[in-house]
Amino acid sequence: MDTYPTSRYKGFDIYPLIYRFDPPREWHERRPDRAYSASVVICLEGESTDAEHSRVFRLSGEPWESVGAAKRAATKGAEDIINGLVPGQSMAGT
Numbered sequence: 001m002d003t004y005p006t007s008r009y010k011g012f013d014i015y016p017l018i019y020r021f022d023p024p025r026e027w028h029e030r031r032p033d034r035a036y037s038a039s040v041v042i043c044l045e046g047e048s049t050d051a052e053h054s055r056v057f058r059l060s061g062e063p064w065e066s067v068g069a070a071k072r073a074a075t076k077g078a079e080d081i082i083n084g085l086v087p088g089q090s091m092a093g094t
Contacts, residue, residue, distance in 0.1 A: 007075050008045055010082055012091060015041040015049060016074030017056070021063035035063035036070040040078045042091055057081055057089055 005013035021035040043054030059077045064070035081089050 006071065007078070009079050011045050012042050012078075012082055013045050013047070013049075014075055014078040015043075016071045016078075017041060018067050018070045018074070035065065036067055037063050038070040038074040038077070040074040040081075042078050042081065055091065057086075 002015060005015050007014040017039040018036050019038075021037040037059070039056055039058045041049050041054055041056050043049055043051055047053060057077070059074060061073075064073055077086070080086050082091050084090060084092070
């Protein structure tokens, strides 16, 4: 994970976590060149990512076609979580 946050938003640091998406397939199916999934670590601004007030959220949805697209989606997803727009996921009380 990066040492410095990718973004800061409303008093929170955002650290996107991007990893290769490799779904199980039958041997005869075509495989895409690359696909990526994303999660995001959100913590209070200036706090360590291993602090008790940091949280990890997995982003749902289709895999992204590039690292950049996945990183942008993770940042946008974190902003939506911070704003309370994602049901069942919140940074309230941190």
